[in-house]
Amino acid sequence: MMFFEFLEPAFMQRALLAALVVGLCAPLVGIFLVQRRLSLMGDGLGHIALTGVALGFLLQTNPVATAVIVASIGAIVVELIRAYGKTSGDVALAVLFYGGIAGGVLLIGLSSKKSNVNLLSYLFGSLTTVSKFDIALIVVLAVAIFFATLLLKKSLFALCHDSEFAQVSGIPVKLLSMLLAVMTAVTVTIAMRVVGLLLVSALMIIPVATAQQISKSFSGTRILSAAIGSFGAVSGVITSFYFDLAPGALIVVIVIFLFISSIGFSAYTRRRSLRLQVR
Amino acid sequence: MSLGINSSSVVAILGSNGSGKSTFVKACLGLAPIHRGTVSIFGTEFSHFKDRDRLGYVPQRIHDAMGIPATVSEVVESGRLSHGWLRRFTQEDKEKISHAIEVVGLKDRENDSINTLSGGQYQRTLIARALASEPDLLFLDEPTAGVDLATQNVFAEALKHLVQGGTTVVLVSHELGPLRPLIDRVIMFREGRVSFDGSPDAEAVDSHIFHDHPHSSSKPAEGWQI
Numbered sequence: 001m002m003f004f005e006f007l008e009p010a011f012m013q014r015a016l017l018a019a020l021v022v023g024l025c026a027p028l029v030g031i032f033l034v035q036r037r038l039s040l041m042g043d044g045l046g047h048i049a050l051t052g053v054a055l056g057f058l059l060q061t062n063p064v065a066t067a068v069i070v071a072s073i074g075a076i077v078v079e080l081i082r083a084y085g086k087t088s089g090d091v092a093l094a095v096l097f098y099g100g101i102a103g104g105v106l107l108i109g110l111s112s113k114k115s116n117v118n119l120l121s122y123l124f125g126s127l128t129t130v131s132k133f134d135i136a137l138i139v140v141l142a143v144a145i146f147f148a149t150l151l152l153k154k155s156l157f158a159l160c161h162d163s164e165f166a167q168v169s170g171i172p173v174k175l176l177s178m179l180l181a182v183m184t185a186v187t188v189t190i191a192m193r194v195v196g197l198l199l200v201s202a203l204m205i206i207p208v209a210t211a212q213q214i215s216k217s218f219s220g221t222r223i224l225s226a227a228i229g230s231f232g233a234v235s236g237v238i239t240s241f242y243f244d245l246a247p248g249a250l251i252v253v254i255v256i257f258l259f260i261s262s263i264g265f266s267a268y269t270r271r272r273s274l275r276l277q278v279r
Numbered sequence: 280m281s282l283g284i285n286s287s288s289v290v291a292i293l294g295s296n297g298s299g300k301s302t303f304v305k306a307c308l309g310l311a312p313i314h315r316g317t318v319s320i321f322g323t324e325f326s327h328f329k330d331r332d333r334l335g336y337v338p339q340r341i342h343d344a345m346g347i348p349a350t351v352s353e354v355v356e357s358g359r360l361s362h363g364w365l366r367r368f369t370q371e372d373k374e375k376i377s378h379a380i381e382v383v384g385l386k387d388r389e390n391d392s393i394n395t396l397s398g399g400q401y402q403r404t405l406i407a408r409a410l411a412s413e414p415d416l417l418f419l420d421e422p423t424a425g426v427d428l429a430t431q432n433v434f435a436e437a438l439k440h441l442v443q444g445g446t447t448v449v450l451v452s453h454e455l456g457p458l459r460p461l462i463d464r465v466i467m468f469r470e471g472r473v474s475f476d477g478s479p480d481a482e483a484v485d486s487h488i489f490h491d492h493p494h495s496s497s498k499p500a501e502g503w504q505i
Contacts, residue, residue, distance in 0.1 A: 035347045155364045158357035161349065164338055168308050169361035169412070170331030208347070216392035218349040 006241045014135045015127040015194065015237050015247070021142035022191040023203065023233025023251075027211070027225035028149040029187045030204030032180055034212075035160035041078070042201035044097040045185045048074035049197055050104030052189070053122045057111040063122065064134050064189060068141070071185035074100065079181040083174060125196035125248030127237060138190045145183055156180060157218060194233060196248035203229055206255040213262040228258055282466065282473070286415070289438070289448045289461050291479065294468035300451045301339060303468065304418050307449075308336055320416065332361040335414030337405050339421040339451075348392040351385055351404050352376060358411030379411035382440060384433050399430035406437060417441065419450040423458070431457050455479065 006012050033041050052070030056063030074096065081092045108119055121129050130138075149156070158166040159176050167173045184204075191200045211224035236251030243250075284290055294300045305311035307318050309325050318325040321333065328334075335358075358379065359372045380389055383403040393401055402422065409417060423431045435457045438448060442461060455462060459479060467475035 031347060151365070154356060154368075155360060157349070157353065158360050158364075161346075161354065161357065162338065164305075164310050165336055165357065165408070166360075167310060168331070168334060168336040169357070169364070170329070171360055171364045212347050216348050216350065216395075217390070218347060218353045221347055 006238050011128050011130065012237075012241060014130045014132070016234060018130055018135055018138050018190075019194050019233035019237040019247070019251075020230050021139055021146075022187075022194050023207075023230035024226050025142045025145045025149075025229075026187050026191055026200070026203040026233075027207040027229040028222065029145060029180070029183050031208045031218075031222055031225055032149075032156050032160045033184060034205060034208045035157075036180075039205050040201065041181070042184055042188050042204045044078065044093060044100075045071050045075055045181075045188045046192070046197040046200050047097040047104075048100035049185070049189050049192060050122070051100050051107060052104075053119070053192075053197075054104040054107035054111070057118070058107050060111075062131075062133055062137075064137055064193065067189040067192065068137075068186055071189050072182050075181035075185035076178060079178045083177070121196075122192055123196050123198050124246045125192070125194050125199070125251075127240065127247055130193050134193055138193065141186050141190050145187060148179070148183060152176065152179070153219075153222070194237065194247060195251055196246070199248045199252045202252045202255065203233065206252070206259050207232065210255065210259040210262045213259075213266040228255065232258065282476075284447065284449060286447050287442070287445050288463045289442055290450070290464045290466060291455060291458070291462045292449065292451045292466050292468060293453070293455075294474075295453075298468040299471040300468045301420055302471075304420050304449070304451055308334070308418060332412055333415040334361070335409040335412055335417035335446075337409045337417070337419040337422050339424065340402065340405060346394075348394055350390050350392060351396070351407075352380060352389050354393055354404050355380055355407045355411050358408040361412045361414075375413065376411050379407040382410055382437050383407040397427075399426040402426050403430055403433060406434060410437060410441070413444075414446060416447045417449070419448065421451055421453070423452060423456060428457075434458070435461065 007016070030039075030042065033039055049067040049071040051074075052067030053063040055070060056066035059066065078093060078096060081096070085092055104119075118129070120126075155166070155171050155176060158169065158171055159173055159180075163173055166176075187204060188197070188200050191203055195203050207225040207228040208221065210228050211221045215221040215224050232255040233251050236254050237247050239245070239254075240247040240250045292300045292303065302311050306313050307320070307325075309318075320328050321330070355376050356368070356372075359368065359376060362372070377389075380386055383406050385400065385403055385407065388396065388400065393404060396404065406419075406422065409419075422434055426434075438458065438461055442448060450458070452458070455465075462479045465475065465477060465479045466473055
């Protein structure tokens with residue numbers, strides 16, 4: 001079976017499973033970030049997750065697990081600053097994000113020297129290094145995120161569409177905002193093994209931007225973006241196997257290509273429907 | 280200031296920009312902080328008030344067509360969340376949503392994206408969202424500002440419908456327009472204070488509408504209380 005040879009190595013099976021669940025979940029969380037105009041939140045939390053990865057190296061424990069914890073704490077702090085800090089909220093966030101990178105680099109300096117190479121695999125994604133423990137953690141957390149976004153779909157929509165209305169309706173807006181931030185942090189960390197911390201936000205945002213060109217409903221955008229995300233992630237991983245390229249960069253290039261195509265498609269259908277109306 | 284609003288009445292709050300009318304509504308709904316004093320709703324202090332399904336709100340809104348697409352019915356669905364934000368929608372919820380869309384005359388646009396609606400149609404969607412929860416007390420912030428006469432009439436019809444069902448309505452406006460026959464009481468704000476409180480037929484109401492330019496820029500009053 002020449003065609004399916006990419007399925008043979010065990011590391012590829014793990015990488016593909018990780019890509020599938022991550023590609024599915026990232027847009028399911030990202031759609032609420034786009035709607036709330038917090039598209040760069042995932043990027044910022046990715047910076048903070050780097051400190052978590054470095055802490056894992058330093059403590060010689062699993063970096064994905066420490067990154068999940070550190071990024072989640074970071075997300076809660078970010079949300080508290082957003083909710084209670086007023087004028088300096090923006091600056092405080094910047095401090096936190098750059099602090100995350102600096103902290104990560106410093107902690108890695110304190111651990112052993114060879115982990116610098118390893119660090120690159122967290123920044124840009126890597127197929128060969130996804131361990132069995134990593135994949136178990138990724139799948140469990142992805143399933144949790146999948147069901148959380150499904151259960152909270154309507155409330156999160158109300159919150160992101162009109163937070164004042166949501167508050168008047170008795171929806172716990174602060175709790176839900178916090179939960180959304182933590183879900184973002186968890187998504188960033190589980191996606192970093194596949195896409196890499198520097199590109200992870202792209203997988204949360206671009207599939208959503210693509211789907212919104214085509215769909216006219218929120219639920220349609222949600223389903224289509226999850227399909228685009230998982231297709232982009234899986235096809236990126238397969239392509240990177242054959243060409244020995246960084247999977248994260250390939251995945252992002254694929255979803256960007258789909259995004260540009262969707263703009264063309266939506267412009268074409270708009271013009272066509274206009275022409276039909278004129279006739 | 281101290282204000283009481285009786286149940287099953289329709290109260291209009293008038294005043295120029297910056298007179299504090301929107302802040303008043305936001306303070307009533309817990310959206311703006313109150314420096315001193317209390318807000319009680321249905322006899323309960325606001326912070327202890329839990330029956331959120333009895334409360335409706337139509338915010339002042341500038342139509343923003345750039346977000347994620349959502350259909351009219353998806354937006355109106357949010358209105359039912361005040362009856363429980365974690366539960367699955369029942370058949371009853373679906374019927375109320377559909378009915379609210381029908382009342383504002385958007386049945387044929389139900390599955391269209393809100394990004395394709397006109398300003399007036401979007402405002403009607405927000406009104407339907409508030410109607411869907413079947414509130415006992417409804418706050419409306421400038422519901423007819425910048426919308427066409429058709430929407431104003433639809434809105435007046437919807438309001439009549441609600442009032443007949445015993446809903447108390449508090450609406451903030453620059454002018455009364457087609458809503459005038461429905462209104463029981465007018466409260467006028469000036470610089471954060473009540474400058475008039477009485478019947479909509481009083482002379483003072485007309486003099487406000489005809490002589491007070493809606494865009495005159497009196498500064499917002501600072502630190503006023505309810």
